[in-house]
Amino acid sequence: MIKEALYYQRGNSGEEAEKELLVLEKRELTEKEIEEFVKKWGGSYSSLFCYRLSESFFYPEGGGQPCDRGSIAGAKLLSVEENEGELWHYLEVDLSRGEKVLCKFDADFRRWQSENHSAEHIFSGLVTQHFPYKNSGFHMECFGENPHMTVDFDGEFSEKELEELEQGVNAVIRKNLPIREIYLEGEEDTSLERKDGSISFRQKKALEGDIRIIEIPEVDSCACCGTHLSFTGEIGVFSILSYEKHRKGCRLTMLAGELAFLALEKKLKLLSGFAQSLSRPWTEIPEAFQSLQERIFAKEEEKRGILEAGISLLEEKILKELEEKRKGIKMLFLGSPLKDSCFSYYGKNQYLFLYLSDLGMKDLQKICDRLRLSLPLSLICLGKKEEGFSVVAGSREEDMRAFGKLMGEKLSFRGGGQKEMIQGSTAVGFREMNAFIERIL
Template identity: 95%
Template sequence: MIKEALYYQRGNSGEEAEKELIVLEKRELSEKEIEEFVKKWGGSYSSLFCYRLSESFFYPEGGGQPCDRGSIAGAELLFVEEKEGELWQYTEADFPEGEKVLCKFDADFRRWQSENHSAEHIFSGLVTQHFPYKNSGFHMECFGENPHMTVDFDGEFSEKELEELEQGVNAVIRENLPIREIYLEGEEDTSLERKDGSISFRQKKALEGDIRIIEIPEVDSCACCGTHLSFTGEIGVFTILSYEKHRKGCRLTMLAGELAFLALEKKLKLLSGFAQSLSRPWTEIPEAFRSLQEKIFEKEEEKRGILEAGISLLEEKILKELEEQRKEIEDGEGTATLFLGSPLKDSCFSYYGKNQYLFLYLSELGMKDLQKICDRLRLSLPLSLICLGKKEEGFSVVAGSREEDMRAFGKLLGEKLSFRGGGQKEMIQGSTGVGFREMNAFIERIL
């Protein structure tokens, strides 16, 4: 933390977003240092330089807040870090020491970060007031296609509690309370005295030296090195995007300020479009969605009924053919080889088998339905059953038997047809990329 830093002056636009500074010190990174930089931050660089400038203009990474985005003399600012009270700026450009360079920070990005960081303090302050939970993690990403911030707590919230917290944050925003900086020099305690009374504040770890506190009256006081707004009303709006259990607590994904407004506007347009497609007002979407779910469930039930009936008919047909062939063999009118169906073809249904194997092709069914059919028929048919479904390239494969160890058959499939999958002795599943010609040739060889 640098108390006199320009980035704490909260200039987010206009002339304050750019300033001419002097290069006080330059250092070129070694190949090993560049490799470490790339490993941590990404990118590709033939050379990399870091500079110490005449003033603390760019915000460095820290406290869950990424560093500023911007440029130095037109060169992209890659990273900013603070080391022992000094700021170091990284770029690919080579500037001599003593040169004056025009520095610019991305004013929108700085403002987005300030809006979200201030909103996070309000949220965490309200949690501290009403719950025995601690903020255990904070991270912001205020750029890209999916801007957001995540906050971790060592406890869990109900849906109603989250709704009340979200409403509480927006109420504090509407109050337009001041967001104040307080500096405590050389203190380490969490309960300290100053002229207008005592102050206690949140902190994630033990602090030494000067401490900067961000205070929102009656809402929150927290040790922080990040950038903030001057009043809560400048945030505008706050929303919780998602909630999930995380380790022994939870992780909340949220957004505030202009980015939240844009996200909510996009969500409203999507909801309005969905409502229009259903010919219902968007306020009736939950009811329309429930009705749609019921119809889908009814269709699924109907599909399951048709599938059950189809399995029974297929089972009956195959057993009948096997019985007829056995009688022909016993009467001396047939060959010793049991033969079912004909070579597989790309139609909705075909089957082909000899002796102990039956290959069944069902083009319209997915893996779950294939598993269901295979598990049912393998118990009633005196054959090892291989069910095939259609993929963009090749087949989905489910193979089962009541007697044969199908893992050995899976190994054969892997050797001959590049089958990839796994399973148990009774049934295996996976896929292969071969076509009908290769599949039928394989069947002829093994049967």
């Protein structure tokens, strides 16, 4: 934390987002240091330089907040790190010590980070007031196709509690409360005596030296090195995007400010489009979606019923033919080579192949297990994949693991299972599968 840093000055935008500074110190990184940098940040660099500038203009990485985005002398700023009170700036270009360079930070990105960081303090402050939970992790990504921030707590929330917390944060935003900076110097206590009373503050770990506190009256006080807004009203809007259990607590994904507004606007357009396709107002989407699910389920049940009837007829046909040919004729040949239709079958010798295009692995397993017990055959059920087939093979007598090994050699089958039934997949097409049936069986 650098108390006099320019990045702590509120309202940086427009002309304030650029400034000419001097290069005070320059260091070219060793190959090992470049490897460590690439391991941490990614990318590829033929050379990498590290500079110290005359003023603390760019926010460094810290406290769950990424460093500023921007440029120095027209070159992309790769990273900013604080080390013992000094800021080091990483660039891919060679600058001279003492050179005057134009520095620019991305004002939108700085504002997005400040909006989200201030909103996180409000949320965590409300959690501290109403729950015995601690904030155990914080991370922001205010860029890309999916901007968000995540906050971890060592406890869990109900759906109703999350709804109340979200409403509470937005209520604090509407009150437009001041967001204040307070500095404790040296080894002072974790409470501060002031004219308007005594305050204590949240902190995730023991702190030494000067401490910067971000205070929102009657909402939160927290030790923090990040950038913030001046008033809560500047945040605009706050939204919880998702909730999941994480370790011994939970992880919340959320968004605030302009990024949240844009995300909510996009979501509303999608919902409106979906409602329009259903010829219903967007407020009735839950009911319309439930009705749609019920219709899809009914269609699936109807399809399964037709398939079950078809398989029963096939089962009856095979058993009848086997009975007729039991005396003296060992060869079984049913159907024609497999083809890309919803249902086809092909039998030769003691094997019967069924192609069931619309079924997933669970349905294939169910059908295979049923028919392998009623037919004196080894059954291979095939389902459709983007490339090749899903495969479930079962038998009442044969060890299908040996058959799986044969398919692995001839069809690049990959899978496993027990003696009675195996499952997996192969990437071959109909021509290769039919050739396998003709040649091997």
